Amino acid sequence: MSTLLDQSREDASRRDWQHILHIDAVLLVSLFALSALGLFVLYSAAGQEQTVLIRQLVRLSIAFGAMALVAQFRPQWLQRWTPWLYGLGVVLLIAVLVVGDIGKGAQRWLDFGFVRFQPSEMMKLAVPMMVAWYLADKRLPPDRLQLLVAGVLIVVPVLLIAKQPDLGTSLLIGSAGFFALFLAGLSWRLLGGLGLLGAAGAPVLWHFMHDYQRQRVITFLDPAQDPLGAGYHIIQSKIAIGSGGVFGKGWLNGTQAHLEFLPERSTDFIFAVLGEEFGLVGISVLLVIYALIIIRSLHIATQAQDTYGRLLGGSLAMTFFIYIIVNTGMVTGLLPVVGLPLPLVSYGGTSMVTLMAGFGILMSIQTHRKLLTT
Amino acid sequence: MAGRVTIKDYLSESRLFMQRSFQALGFAAILIAVLVGRLIYLQVLAHEHFITLSDDNRIKILPLPPNRGLIFDRNGLILADNLPSYRLEITPEQIHDMDDTLSRLSQLVNIRDVDLKRFTRLRNSTPVFKPVPLRFHLSDEEVARFAINRHLFPGVDIVAGLSRHYPHGPLAAHALGYVGRIDERDLQQIDVAQYSGTTHIGKVGIEKTYEQTLHGRVGYSQVETNAEGRVLRTLVRTPPVPGENLYLTLDAELQNVAEQAFGDNSGAAVVIDPDNGGVLAFVSLPTYDPNLFVNGIDTATYESLRDDSEQPLFNRALRGQYPPGSTLKPFVGLGGLERGVTHGGAKTFCPGYYQLPGKDRRYRDWKRSGHGSVDLKSAIAESCDVYFYDLALSMGIDMMHEYLGQFGFGARTGIDISGELAGLLPSREWKRGARGQAWYPGETLITGIGQGFVLTTPIQLASATATLARFGQRMKPHIVASTQIYDDPGLTPLQVDAVTAVPVVERPHWAEVIDAMREVMHGRHGTARKVGLDAGYEIAGKTGTAQVFGLQPEEEYEADTLDRKLHDHSLFVAFAPVQRPRVAIAVVVEHGGSGSAVAAPIARTILDQYLSKARP
Numbered sequence: 003m004s005t006l007l008d009q010s011r012e013d014a015s016r017r018d019w020q021h022i023l024h025i026d027a028v029l030l031v032s033l034f035a036l037s038a039l040g041l042f043v044l045y046s047a048a049g050q051e052q053t054v055l056i057r058q059l060v061r062l063s064i065a066f067g068a069m070a071l072v073a074q075f076r077p078q079w080l081q082r083w084t085p086w087l088y089g090l091g092v093v094l095l096i097a098v099l100v101v102g103d104i105g106k107g108a109q110r111w112l113d114f115g116f117v118r119f120q121p122s123e124m125m126k127l128a129v130p131m132m133v134a135w136y137l138a139d140k141r142l143p144p145d146r147l148q149l150l151v152a153g154v155l156i157v158v159p160v161l162l163i164a165k166q167p168d169l170g171t172s173l174l175i176g177s178a179g180f181f182a183l184f185l186a187g188l189s190w191r192l193l194g195g196l197g198l199l200g201a202a203g204a205p206v207l208w209h210f211m212h213d214y215q216r217q218r219v220i221t222f223l224d225p226a227q228d229p230l231g232a233g234y235h236i237i238q239s240k241i242a243i244g245s246g247g248v249f250g251k252g253w254l255n256g257t258q259a260h261l262e263f264l265p266e267r268s269t270d271f272i273f274a275v276l277g278e279e280f281g282l283v284g285i286s287v288l289l290v291i292y293a294l295i296i297i298r299s300l301h302i303a304t305q306a307q308d309t310y311g312r313l314l315g316g317s318l319a320m321t322f323f324i325y326i327i328v329n330t331g332m333v334t335g336l337l338p339v340v341g342l343p344l345p346l347v348s349y350g351g352t353s354m355v356t357l358m359a360g361f362g363i364l365m366s367i368q369t370h371r372k373l374l375t376t
Numbered sequence: 377m378a379g380r381v382t383i384k385d386y387l388s389e390s391r392l393f394m395q396r397s398f399q400a401l402g403f404a405a406i407l408i409a410v411l412v413g414r415l416i417y418l419q420v421l422a423h424e425h426f427i428t429l430s431d432d433n434r435i436k437i438l439p440l441p442p443n444r445g446l447i448f449d450r451n452g453l454i455l456a457d458n459l460p461s462y463r464l465e466i467t468p469e470q471i472h473d474m475d476d477t478l479s480r481l482s483q484l485v486n487i488r489d490v491d492l493k494r495f496t497r498l499r500n501s502t503p504v505f506k507p508v509p510l511r512f513h514l515s516d517e518e519v520a521r522f523a524i525n526r527h528l529f530p531g532v533d534i535v536a537g538l539s540r541h542y543p544h545g546p547l548a549a550h551a552l553g554y555v556g557r558i559d560e561r562d563l564q565q566i567d568v569a570q571y572s573g574t575t576h577i578g579k580v581g582i583e584k585t586y587e588q589t590l591h592g593r594v595g596y597s598q599v600e601t602n603a604e605g606r607v608l609r610t611l612v613r614t615p616p617v618p619g620e621n622l623y624l625t626l627d628a629e630l631q632n633v634a635e636q637a638f639g640d641n642s643g644a645a646v647v648i649d650p651d652n653g654g655v656l657a658f659v660s661l662p663t664y665d666p667n668l669f670v671n672g673i674d675t676a677t678y679e680s681l682r683d684d685s686e687q688p689l690f691n692r693a694l695r696g697q698y699p700p701g702s703t704l705k706p707f708v709g710l711g712g713l714e715r716g717v718t719h720g721g722a723k724t725f726c727p728g729y730y731q732l733p734g735k736d737r738r739y740r741d742w743k744r745s746g747h748g749s750v751d752l753k754s755a756i757a758e759s760c761d762v763y764f765y766d767l768a769l770s771m772g773i774d775m776m777h778e779y780l781g782q783f784g785f786g787a788r789t790g791i792d793i794s795g796e797l798a799g800l801l802p803s804r805e806w807k808r809g810a811r812g813q814a815w816y817p818g819e820t821l822i823t824g825i826g827q828g829f830v831l832t833t834p835i836q837l838a839s840a841t842a843t844l845a846r847f848g849q850r851m852k853p854h855i856v857a858s859t860q861i862y863d864d865p866g867l868t869p870l871q872v873d874a875v876t877a878v879p880v881v882e883r884p885h886w887a888e889v890i891d892a893m894r895e896v897m898h899g900r901h902g903t904a905r906k907v908g909l910d911a912g913y914e915i916a917g918k919t920g921t922a923q924v925f926g927l928q929p930e931e932e933y934e935a936d937t938l939d940r941k942l943h944d945h946s947l948f949v950a951f952a953p954v955q956r957p958r959v960a961i962a963v964v965v966e967h968g969g970s971g972s973a974v975a976a977p978i979a980r981t982i983l984d985q986y987l988s989k990a991r992p
Contacts, residue, residue, distance in 0.1 A: 142389045185396045241433065244418040244426025257434045261600065261608065282419045289408065296404060300397050312393050316400065323404045327411065334414045 024073040024369040026302065029361060032295045033069075033346065037062050039288060040272075040347035046254045047268040047275040048349065054268065058349055065358035072362025076370050080363065081310045084128070084135040088155075091128040094121035095162040122163045122171045123356045127363070129159055129175050130317035133182035138310040143187025152183055167212050170342040174324060181320035182313045185303075218339045235271065238263050239333050243277035250281030268349040270341055273333040288347070296323050299361075302368045311367040318360045325357075435611065436601050439573030442592030443538055443862075445619030447552060447582065449628040450656075450857060456552055456583070458538035462514040464522070465507035468499060470531025477529065478510075484525060485511055485518040490674035498557075507533065509575075512671040540576060545665045548631050550691045551624075551658040551793060551855055553581015554666035570594050579669065580691075582622065582855060584794045589859055592619035621860040623867055625654030630986050634659045637981040641974070643946075643965040644692035644834040646853075647982060650842035650951060650960045652872050653851030655791070656986065660692040695797045697831040698964050701920030702759045702971065703949045704780070704826030706889050707840060709752050711779035712767045713885035720888050723749050726762035732769070732817055739765055739821050742921070756892035757899045759919060761825050768824025773815055776823060777803040782878040783840040784850065790873070791835055791853040799836050802829035827923060837962035841949040845916070845957035847886050848878035890916050894954050904948070907976040913987055916957075917950030917979070919971030943967035948975035952983050959986050 020027055041055060041062075048054035098121055133152050140148055156179030163172040184193070208216065221233045242258035251257065256278035258264045267275050276284050296319055303315030322345065329344045331337035343350050345357055418426065447456035464485060471477050481487060491511055499508045514522075514534065522534055540555045555576040558566075562577050571577070572594055578584040595616030599607045634645050634657040647657035664681055673681075681689055690696070712718040728746030729738040741747065741761040747754070755763035768776060781787070786801025800806075802823060804815040822828035832840075835853060843850045852875050858867040880886065893916035895901075897908030903919045922945040946968030951960040961979050968974035 141385070142392060181400065185393060185400065187392050187396060238433075240418060241426050241429045243415070244422050245430035247419050247423045247427070257600070258430055261434050263433050277415070277419065282415055285415055285419075289412070293408070297401070300401055304394050304397050309389065312390075316393070316397055320400055320404070323407075327404075327407050330411055331407075334411065334418060336411070336414055 021369050023070075024365055025070065026298070026365045026368045028298045029295065029302075029365060032291055032298065033066075033358075033361065036288075036291045036295070036346045039291065040344075042253070043272055043276045043279070043347060044268055044349055046256065046279055047259055047272050049260065050254065054349060061350075061354055062346075065354045068355050069358040069362035069365070072359045073365035073369065075366055077306075077308075077311050077314075077363075077367050080131065080366070081135055081138065084131045087124070088128045088132040088135075091121055091125045092159060092162070094119075095125065095159060097121070099162065099165060120352050122159075122166070122168055122175070123352050125159045125163065125175050126171070126178065126321070126353075126356050127318075127360055129156060130178040130182045130314055130321065133179050133186075134310045134313035134317065137182070137186050137313060138308065140309075142309065143189065144183075146192075149183065149188065149192070152179070156180070156183075167215065168341075169215055170328070170340045173328065173340060174321060174342065177324045178317050178321040182317040185313055185316040185320075186309075221339065235265050235339060236335050238265065239271050239274035240335050242274040243334060246278040246281045246284075248282045250277070250279045250284055253279050255279060270329065270343055270348060271333055272348050273330055273344050276347070277333075292323075292326050296320075299364050302364050305371070306367050307371055315364050315367050318364055321360070322357070434600050436599055436607075438597050438599050438607070440595035440597055440613075440616045441571075441573035441575075442594060442616035443618040444540065444555070444576075445586075445590040445592065445859075445862075446621045447590075448621065448623050449626050449631075450624060450654075451627065451629075452623070453628045454543060455548065455624070455626075455628065456540060456542050459541040460536065461512060461539040462519050462534050462536055463509050463539075464511040464514060465509050465533050465535050466495075467507045467531045467533070477532065481510070481522075481529065481532065484521045485514060487511060490676075493674060507535070509671075512539065537575075540670050542666045544628065545667060546663040547628065547635065548626060548658060549581075549663045549666045550660040550693060551581055551626060551655070552666060553583040553585075553793070554579055554669040555583050556669050557671075576670065580795060581793055582624070585792045586622055586856060590619040590622065592862075593617040618862040620862070622856050623858045623860065624855050625649065625652075625656060625857045626658060626855055627656050627986070630982065631657045631659065633985040634978075634982045635661060635663070637978040638965070641965045641968055641978075642686050642692070643963065643968065643975075644696055645961065645963045645978065645982065646693050646834045646838035647986065648838045648842045648853055648960045650845045650849075650851070650957050653839070653842065653853045654857060654872075655853055655855040656959065657982065658693055658793075658855060660690070660694070660696070662686050662688040664688045691793075691795060692964070692966075693834045694791070694793055694795055695833065696964065696966075697797055697799050697833055698945050698947065699828070699830060699922035700785075700826035700832040700837060701922035701945070701947050702761075702826060703837060703918050703920035703947045703962075704785075704830065704832075705756055705759065705764055705824075706844065706893055706918050707780055707783055707785075708764055708767060708771070708776060708824050709756055709892070710844070710885060710889045711776060712771055713752070713888065714881045715771065715775055715779065717770045717775070718752065718767055720752055723751050724755070724760075724763045724766050725749050726760050728762070730762045730765040730821065732821070735818075737818065739818070752888065753892040753895060754901065756889065756918065757895035757902045759896075759903050764824040765821040768820050769817065771824075773802070773804060773820045773823060776820070777801055782876075783843055784836055784875070785830070785832055785840060789835050789839045789853045790875075792856055796835065797833055799833050800829055800831040826920060834962045834964050837947070837949050837964075838960055841951055841962055842957075842960035843878060844886070844890070845951035845960050847883060848880045850875040850877055890954060893918055893950075897950070904972045904976040907972065907980045911952075911980070911984070913952055913983075914954040915950050915952040915980075915983065916954045917948060917976065919976055920947030920949070921945070921970045922947055924967070944969055946971045946974040948972075948979045950976075950979050950983065952987060959983060 041058060044058055045055050132155050136152055136155060137144055137148065144152065156176060160172045160176045163175060221236065238258060242256065242264050245258065256275055258278050259267045259275045264271055264274055276288060299319030299322065300316060303312050303319060306312040306315050325342060325345045328337060328340055328342045332339050343353055346354065444458055446454060446458070448454055468474065478487070487510065495508060495510045519534055542552060556579040557575055558571060558577045566577065570591070570593065578587040578590065583590065593616060595614045597610050598612040599610050601607055630647065634647065638659065638661050642661055645657060645659040646655060648655055668677060713720065726741055726747040728741050728744050731738055742759070747758055747760040750758065750760045750763050754760070780801055786799055788796045788798050807813055807815050819828055823830050839853050852873040854872065856870055858869040860867050894914055896904050896919065897915040897917045899905060902908065904917055908915050924942050924944060944967070946965040948963045948971045949961065951957040961982060963975040963979045965974045965978065
């Protein structure tokens with residue numbers, strides 16, 4: 003990794019622009035490239051509407067602004083405020099369940115009058131931060147008691163979010179916490195045990211699922227069973243991707259997308275539009291950019307100088323990966339339909355800001371390092 | 377290890393983290409590989425499959441029904457055309473509450489009970505995803521009212537189309553026939569693909585016989601649709617080929633005069649051009665308005681037509697089988713001459729009745745006092761029965777059957793209007809087969825005067841008369857003269873089929889019979905001399921009176937005391953002018969009484985109308 007991204011083996015004594023601005027050039031360029039590709043696909047998916055493009059541009063600007071802002075905070079400062087952020091997040095999650103607005107059949111929003119706020123978004127950052135904070139001064143790998151405490155720190159918000167219900171976000175937050183633990187050295191034996199426990203707990207989970215969630219699982223297992231209902235999404239997106247072939251039907255020429263066969267084509271299912279219009283080649287370009295971002299992020303984590311930075315950075319990198327794999331897996335019919343956007347490509351606001359704030363943290367970790375002897 | 381519990385080992389932790397990072401990356405790589413594998417499956421291996429599905433999704437084939445050919449009379453007067461019309465259609469599948477939709481619709485357009493009944497009937501026999509018509513011929517106002525409220529009625533559409541229309545209503549309805557909605561039976565007989573998008577098909581008459589010509593060829597457009605099935609653009613368009621127009625031999629003006637000439641009488645008349653067999657008028661009365669059938673006749677109207685004792689739906693000219701009565705005599709007489717059984721000078725004494733040798737039964741002549749001594753000419757002119765009893769006996773049933781058969785009696789003429797019946801020309805074989813009985817000589821007698829088993833249709837009588845006028849030349853009767861392709865003003869005449877001619881042994885025999893028929897009209901004792909008066913042209917005719925039921929030997933036929941249904945049919949056949957026949961005609965007036973009193977004057981009116989016009 004370090005050989006791949008050679009320039010990151012920087013000379014800290016040289017105070018270049020990256021350190022002055024607290025920006026990582028590799029990440030920034032990759033994210034820009036990703037956003038540009040995303041805008042292209044979105045323009046087509048949204049039926050060539052400029053207003054959609056402009057709104058997405060505004061959101062991207064805000065998101066990149068948030069990234070740049072967060073990158074200015076020293077990791078140590080973030081670490082100090084972590085428990086407060088986490089605590090606030092849990093309180094707000096409880097508040098959402100009590101007084102939250104219902105949007106699309108789920109309680110996710112808190113309405114402060116002037117702004118509507120989704121506490122679960124905050125937890126996407128707060129949970130990995132909290133796990134990293136908790137393990138920061140522990141000796142790694144953590145012992146069982148520490149794992150238990152960390153587990154509780156993860157599971158409480160996950161359950162609160164799942165109750166809203168927001169399966170996608172709780173999955174994402176759960177994996178963020180899990181990867182923090184995994185990177186901290188969670189033993190393979192325990193991992194295997196957890197896996198078994200999970201398998202055994204599946205029927206229990208089924209019992210607690212909402213009807214629409216159960217339906218999604220059933221539909222995933224057999225989409226043909228309900229071709230005009232819930233299975234329609236999957237069938238049509240598979241047709242879109244499959245009919246794209248290697249080179250695609252060409253930009254703005256996706257019949258599935260433009261003739262409105264493909265549902266949610268500018269949001270969760272935008273990957274299918276990419277697959278239809280740009281083919282396997284277009285998807286490969288996207289995946290390469292994603293891979294670049296993930297590898298660079300993991301690299302930054304390995305270069306971090308303390309446990310907090312390492313665990314948090316690594317967890318954020320892997321959360322980004324989970325975003326991608328859950329969305330693409332869903333759109334290609336490998337995974338059940340879970341409402342997660344394709345990062346920086348899908349049309350939509352809140353999650354983009356959180357995501358970019360995460361990259362801001364990574365940049366902060368990268369650019370606030372102290373000079374060390376090697 | 378226990379000794380180092382409290383101090384953090386940065387180096388080993390860093391190594392551990394590095395190791396775990398690689399493992400996480402490996403995990404991610406594996407999942408990405410799975411994803412890529414999936415994409416290769418979808419986009420490379422199963423690409424063809426999904427391309428097909430994608431095209432199926434977006435490309436639909438829409439049929440473009442051809443416009444039906446028009447029907448004109450011989451002078452270019454339009455008899456059947458297509459009018460633009462708007463109909464209201466409902467696709468049941470898209471309706472959540474049909475009753476509610478119908479009640480709301482009824483506030484915008486006029487929906488009668490008959491519309492609802494028809495809608496319910498059609499709906500039950502139509503797949504739910506196909507539109508069912510609720511109303512036809514919407515007024516402009518109704519179209520406008522609905523258009524404004526269109527958005528309130530998903531699944532309800534106004535469809536513009538062409539609707540068959542018969543501008544002259546009942547005129548020549550039995551010849552033209554009508555179109556109606558395609559039903560189950562039609563579906564079994566047609567090439568369904570050619571009829572996609574077409575709702576109507578010829579049901580009877582010319583509309584049925586010339587269905588293929590009139591229909592044309594269906595066209596298609598490949599259209600791209602969105603998920604809702606809305607057409608976005610046309611990819612390929614194969615235009616339909618409109619049906620060919622038909623030009624009839626029928627003369628609408630003559631037809632009208634002929635129908636009017638019948639007054640309130642029921643019956644039939646067929647007027648033929650003997651030169652080519654073209655039908656100039658084709659009357660069957662009472663008639664009906666074919667427009668009623670185009671868009672589905674309602675049950676009450678249909679039942680009233682069906683149960684009408686005058687049977688307006690019955691095509692008498694084609695399917696009415698009447699005893700020819702005395703109109704058969706010229707043909708029998710010609711047979712006697714041609715076969716050498718008799719000759720022009722031979723005389724028979726008519727005492728008013730006829731007896732078979734050794735039998736008591738008397739076969740009566742219509743003139744109780746008898747005609748005295750008659751030869752063939754006076755026998756035809758005065759319609760002496762006894763002469764023909766005697767001639768028939770001399771010829772025998774076999775010879776009569778064989779000879780009359782050459783004129784087309786007892787067989788379909790093959791006219792190009794569907795549903796023709798054959799009539800009946802009896803023979804020994806027929807009687808043995810149909811009745812299981814031997815032929816009796818008495819039956820030969822009454823066959824000689826066109827009574828008994830023998831039955832003819834008006835089209836047969838007209839055709840046989842035309843054959844007589846043309847000295848045996850038989851032309852197949854037909855009503856369609858030529859066809860016209862839609863973008864070409866030129867007409868393509870249809871082939872006129874000649875039928876095996878009646879062999880001529882001696883032309884004078886024919887001239888003799890024709891002269892006798894002229895005598896009917898213009899002779900001093902002719903049965904229709906009053907009708908032939910002042911014609912300005914010479915007519916050869918023969919009256920006939922056909923008994924509807926048989927009188928017992930001692931019974932008297934008294935019209936006054938008989939139910940009208942039992943009155944004799946009045947018949948008349950003729951052609952004119954005698955020297956150069958331009959028209960042949962057969963008239964049957966049901967229960968009209970004597971031929972000379974009722975049928976012959978109708979024929980005269982028709983002949984006058986036709987012959988007064990300058991020859992084209």
